[in-house]
Amino acid sequence: MTDMYRQLSGGGGGRLSFGGDEFIFVELSEEMRIQQALTIQTLARTLTAMNLPGVTDVCPSHASYMIRYIPERVNLPELLATLQGVHEEIVTGRPATINTRIVDVPVYYNDPWTREALMKFRDRHQDPGSTDIEYAARVNGFESIDELIAAHTRHPFLVTFMNFVPGNAESVQLVPRELQIEVPKYKSPRTETPSRAVGHGGAFTNIYPSAGAGGVQLLGRTPINVVDMTQTRADFRERPVLFPAGTLISFRAISEAEYFDIRAAVDADEYRVRVADIEFSVGKHLEDWETYNDELLEALR
Amino acid sequence: MMHIIMPGLQTLVQDSGRDGYYALGMPPAGALDQRSYTLGNMLVGNDPRAAGLEFAFMGPAIQFQSDTVIAVTGAEVTVLIDGEPQPMWASVPVKNGQTLSFGPMTRGSRGYIAVRGGVDVPKLSGSRSTYQTVQFGGHMGRALKPGDVLPIGTQIHSDDGHGDRIRELDPKYLPSLDASADLAVVTGLCNYRFTPESVQLFFESDFTVSHEANRTGYRLIGPALEFVERDVPFGAGSDPSNVVNLGYPLGSIQIPSGNEPICLLRDAVTGGGYVTFGTIISTDLDALAQLKTPDTVTFTSVSVTEAHAKRRHAHNELAQIAKSLKYPWVFGVERKETA
The missing domain is CATH 2.40.100.10 (Cyclophilin-like)
Known part of the structure; x- marks a missing residue:
């Protein structure tokens, strides 16, 4: 077991190991960092675009990435050498540009459906006397839930990992760590969550594509669908999920009336998600994230 | 057509799985015991990725509405056609109107039914397997229920000129099914x-x-x-x-x-x-x-x-079995590149 890990050189870290006979797993570090997450998105895009023979999946995550391959179609030493080369080049290279999209996500914060669900599981919560959004506001030092909503909608989020079930995208807000909203998960998971609930756990926001179990704090609900694996709805013709990794999300607070209007339009397949193609410059983000976020949000206006 | 009279405990349409969607959060699904599933397809002369049925602990009762050939593999279970015991790990002809049913499962926990031509449910994202968590794929994304009717397809191996021969697995290739x-x-x-x-x-x-x-x-x-x-x-x-x-x-x-x-x-x-x-x-x-x-x-x-050596060993054994069954195995066709 002494050769369980291989250290990829080139600064920035990179601990490579094998996930059985079909997977390669590379962890850049044990902690979440925005710049590192952007490096991983760049790496994943580069590796995907290379169409490496025998590689079936390239899966970027928050602080690591994973590759699945068919051993019979791959020369493993060659694949590892290619991977090492790309990894080192991107980890040490100049900040890249990511061709991606920014998506407008309307959210009815503090909505009655997530409130009804979460009230059933107060015994699994750190603070049974509050609702999830009240708790999230308080532990982050906000005076009110309105302040929390203002912070959540002020700057865009970057999707850094899709996992759990198809379409579930975990995203991190493009702000320095000290400004990130951070809240513990439930002590023990709920067995029930409404579909399209917007949740936040750790430093990550996600939208539950479908109803089911879940362990993060519920902030609200969006009227828009985030997945259509059959790709029959208009917003999903090109891709079955709304937010592949690397997508930017801008959350927007809406009223109950707007929620119902949008939901009705979605049900009739008449609503079109507001999306803009963007070139996300990692360099600009690193130079002046605040001004750059405003520039990015302009694309949706 | 296959008419489901009793569904068993949990019977699902499965195949070799839906590869290439990990990055979207979708696991491959597919038959859990891929070896038994693949051998079933070999025994009936199917395409190696043809869809079959996976049942857990208690088998279904299925009436066939056309003449066909089936094979039951996986866990050790009594196979009955119109109440008459039939061999496992062999191709078994079934006549229009006959009913396949099962006795108790004695070893193992998952059985597989291969039917010549495969189960013809829609192919979604490259596979017919059922992914129950989000009700996707298979037959309406769920386990079979009484009254379900499943069409039989044309997922026959294109190079198989021996489709109607009776094939039987050499017992030395049976899985151990130990506890x-x-x-x-x-x-x-x-x-x-x-x-x-x-x-x-x-x-x-x-x-x-x-x-x-x-x-x-x-x-x-x-x-x-x-x-x-x-x-x-x-x-x-x-x-x-x-x-x-x-x-x-x-x-x-x-x-x-x-x-x-x-x-x-x-x-x-x-x-x-x-x-x-x-x-x-x-x-x-x-x-x-x-x-x-x-x-x-x-x-x-x-x-x-060592993992890759074990994998090669398992594949070589499948190739030997294919040869012994006169099945036109093509190495590696069971997995598709989708990235």
Whole structure:
């Protein structure tokens, strides 16, 4: 077991190991960092675009990435050498540009459906006397839930990992760590969550594509669908999920009336998600994230 | 057509799985015991990726509405056609109007029914397998119910000129179906989080399969493992077994709180925030899928080179079986590149 890990050189870290006979797993570090997450998105895009023979999946995550391959179609030493080369080049290279999209996500914060669900599981919560959004506001030092909503909608989020079930995208807000909203998960998971609930756990926001179990704090609900694996709805013709990794999300607070209007339009397949193609410059983000976020949000206006 | 009279405990349309969607959060699904499933297709002369039925613990009752050929593989179970016992691991002709049913399952936990032509449900994202978690694929995304009618397709191996011959597997190729299994594990992933003593303990211990053993994973009962001390990394969560959410390879073993390892199978979540210890090699997942509570599991550490040698050995054996059955096996056709 002494050769369980291989250290990829080139600064920035990179601990490579094998996930059985079909997977390669590379962890850049044990902690979440925005710049590192952007490096991983760049790496994943580069590796995907290379169409490496025998590689079936390239899966970027928050602080690591994973590759699945068919051993019979791959020369493993060659694949590892290619991977090492790309990894080192991107980890040490100049900040890249990511061709991606920014998506407008309307959210009815503090909505009655997530409130009804979460009230059933107060015994699994750190603070049974509050609702999830009240708790999230308080532990982050906000005076009110309105302040929390203002912070959540002020700057865009970057999707850094899709996992759990198809379409579930975990995203991190493009702000320095000290400004990130951070809240513990439930002590023990709920067995029930409404579909399209917007949740936040750790430093990550996600939208539950479908109803089911879940362990993060519920902030609200969006009227828009985030997945259509059959790709029959208009917003999903090109891709079955709304937010592949690397997508930017801008959350927007809406009223109950707007929620119902949008939901009705979605049900009739008449609503079109507001999306803009963007070139996300990692360099600009690193130079002046605040001004750059405003520039990015302009694309949706 | 296949008319489902009784569905059994849980009968699902499955195939070789839906590869290439890991990055969207979708696990491959597909038959849990891929070897038994593949042999079923060989016995009836199907395309190696043709869809069949997987049943757990109790088989279905199915009336056939056309003449066809079937083969039952996997767990040891009494196979009946119109009440008459039939061999497992062999092609069996069935006449229009006859009913396939099953007696008790005596060893193993999952049986497979291959029907010549395959089960003809719509192919979604390249596969006919059922992924129940989001009701996707298979027959309406769910387990079969009484009254369901499944069409039989044309998923026959294009080079198979011996489709109507009776094929029978040489008994030396039967799976062991023992109540204990030793599984090969490649360590890696977050293994560094465990103390060296705990890693050693893991490989020296017997684990018991718990009641929570299904298509998403098998939870095992064994000794508690200990973690190396650390400062909590940003975004990881405070429990020593928490990590910043990361990808879970198929077959990986996560160990929440150091207790009760969970071996992740073909319907598992594709990632999450629990520490992963290592990964069971793909060819050993077939044996795991035939276990049930309170069967036992031990683990043996292998290198990736040894894992690939074991995989080659398993593939070579399938090629030998194909030859013995006069089935036109093409090496590696069972997996498709989709990335």
